């Protein structure tokens with residue numbers, strides 16, 4: 536798996552709701568490790584399984600740290616239990632190359648998830664982590680950050696997004712465009 540294998544806007548898997556993770560086995564660990572490598576190769580800080588064409592509810596995050604390798608975080612079946620506040624921050628996405636924009640999201644969340652061993656955990660997060668978490672959890676629900684922009688901003692991005700979707704050469708593009716109001 537390399538950065539070239541990351542699904543790009545227009546891939547239908549990015550629009551599907553991912554299935555829950557039920558098996559926490561060696562294979563899951565291996566896929567997660569490959570996802571970390573792929574994400575770092577692509578200079579990303581978060582990657583959700585649907586972005587590598589696996590419609591399962593897990594994601595990895597590499598939290599930047601000063602003078603150290605990024606911290607490797609894994610979340611399966613995440614569920615946001617509580618949110619507070621709202622804040623704007625610029626986002627990009629490895630599946631939507633060349634597009635960045637400011638997105639409004641809650642600034643604090645309480646989250647329940649399962650770790651790589653399948654143990655249930657809870658976490659309170661803010662700052663960059665909560666931003667990346669919400670972006671990646673959206674991927675598990677078939678939502679892309681561009682969906683969260685105002686209609687005016689989405690309108691400005693329309694041709695860039697259409698170009699990305701068409702570059703995938705997906706024959707189902709016209710159905711897709713209709714369904715998701717590209």
Ligand SMILES: [Zn+2]
Nearest residue numbers: 627628629630
């Ligand atoms: Zn993304």
